Amino acid sequence: MKFLEEKFVPLAARIGSQRHLVAIRDAFVVIMPVTIVGAIAVLINNIQGVFAENGLNVVSIQEGYTNFIKTTGIQDVMNAVNKGSINMMAILLVVTLGYQMAKGLNGDGIATSVVALTCYLGLAPAVQTLTNSYKWAEEATNVDVLTADVASGGLAANKLDSNGMFVGMILTIIVAEIFVRLSRNDKLKITLPDGVPPAVAGSFTVLIPAIITVILVVAVGTYIDRFSGMNLWVIIQKFVSAPLNSVADTLGTVILVYFLINLLWVFGLHGANIVGSVTTPIFTPMLLENTAAYEAGKTGADLPNIAHGMQAFAVIGGSGSTIGLIIAVLIFGKVQAERTVIGISIAPGLFQINEPITFGVPIVMNPVYMLPFIAGPVILAALTYILMDLNIIERVCLSAPWVTPPILYAFLATGGGIKAAIYNAIEIVLLTLLWMPFVMVSNKQNANAE
Incomplete structure (x- = not known):
């Protein structure tokens, strides 16, 4: 712990404030609304895929919706939005x-x-x-x-x-x-x-x-x-994109990213901003590549990237996936101070905002809650990556607003993924079970203190 406080945390803070990384991070934040608008346009034009034969298998709805957006011109409008x-x-x-x-x-x-x-x-x-006699360059690939x-x-x-x-x-x-x-x-x-x-x-x-x-x-x-x-x-x-993508889109990278994000948070640093300044320039093109593939009608394993899509599945209720803590405290919590903080944190937590919990319970520098706060997102990220890699749940292909409530977030981000939404609901149950024993430990500690 002393090593982390004296060596790791200051280094992470310096990385998070490095001006080039800060500029890149802020630039992506500025264009995020436009990215979401484009994702909505793609979703509107392709959401009928939920009713395809390999989905809910209601082909009449799929064909009816497709005909509707074509004849009304909605498809053309959404194509224009996406183009811009x-x-x-x-x-x-x-x-x-x-x-x-x-x-x-x-x-x-x-x-x-x-x-x-x-x-x-x-x-x-x-x-x-x-021209009439066009010759391809030797070994040309594109x-x-x-x-x-x-x-x-x-x-x-x-x-x-x-x-x-x-x-x-x-x-x-x-x-x-x-x-x-x-x-x-x-x-x-x-x-x-x-x-x-x-x-x-x-x-x-x-x-x-x-x-x-x-x-x-x-x-x-x-x-x-x-x-x-x-x-x-x-x-x-x-020399840059291909090597980075080959390293970034791995299970190990996903585990490392979410471990660092939540480790930094327990020391009071904004882990998402610090780590995001490095990962955003890598993950955003990967997401957009999936969006283009989804727009072209590809699904499942035909969507090329996985690692970029963990936000909807490993950050449920905010960093640390604290929606599990909210439910566990509401059911098992006996510490009045914690119940009070959790009570006012329910609404923000549903929209992925958990600063009231992080600093109010608190999570920061709290030895009881630090472990589930770090372990929860790491476990979920790893499990999600494996399930997507095995094509058991749908892969993320659209940019949904990060404040979208759980389950709906997973559904939208995967382009209408029913299995992803169900899995997201199961994750909430697993998180509650993970946080439950630590809430009981907190109850016991506070009872002894009184």
Whole structure:
């Protein structure tokens, strides 16, 4: 315990406050509503899959609903919503991360976002039209093409969606570091007379830093492509995304993530924010990849990723899965102080908010409740991963609001997964059984103290 307090906790706090990680975390928070909107659109267009032959097997409802959203135009509306949200994740991330990076460096957020977006779009490879005699590049695995009746020069969709998020993150951080520092150099500022409108004066102030940054970054990216034969998207996918995904989407990673989150919480640190600053950039593209697969009609094991989807199953009632503690105290609790705190925590707990419990019972630095608080989410995360890997319950494919109540959260996140919702209800029972003996120990300790 002493080692954790003196070594681990300070290190975790420093990681959680590292400005690049904070900027990435906050950028994802900003675009989270748009991600949820896109997920809702995908869900509306595909929820009828619940009634398919491999689901509830009510094909008449499935076909009726499909016909309804097609004839009413709802399907077209939802497709348009999805196109502007989930299918633009890389662009949205570049803009929001540019702003957050500049904020951390005390720079011009809007200007930084614009410069970062300019560099990203400038380096994005253009699609080309097929000719009558088109030859594939040797050992090519992915080539962006359009039909011959569409003009060449457009940007491929997979450079704008989640496939471009890692490139967007790395490129935006580099651009922000260069641009903001150049903007501080008084020798590079163009100062206009006082009578000039502030917006115009501000644009000229960052004009030279913007020119230098854009030309420098785009030139480096272009020459990398020219000499290596690989653009930034191919390089990042090959040397960053693929290795991270292979490590991230494992049972061991899931156990480690939820162990660290809840271990930090028992020391009073916001574990979700600290660990999330590292995992969010990895897990979000994995979720969006599943969303795209779900939208294409894939289910079960055809959805490629698992580890990103533990939130709905390992965080029930808030960090530590304290909904089990709420029920156990209501049934078995005899400590009046605990019952009072739990009483006012029921409503927030149903919406995954449990700070009143964490600091009111308390959980923080409480040797009785620390063990189930850490062990509960770890056990559930591990069990959930195994069940999804064995295709026993549905995998998470949509982004649902984190404040969605249990069972409904699992149902929505899995695109209408009936088995996942039932399993989520079983988890609540298991959590109650896990917390029950510790509530009884607390009853005994407080009785002895009195």
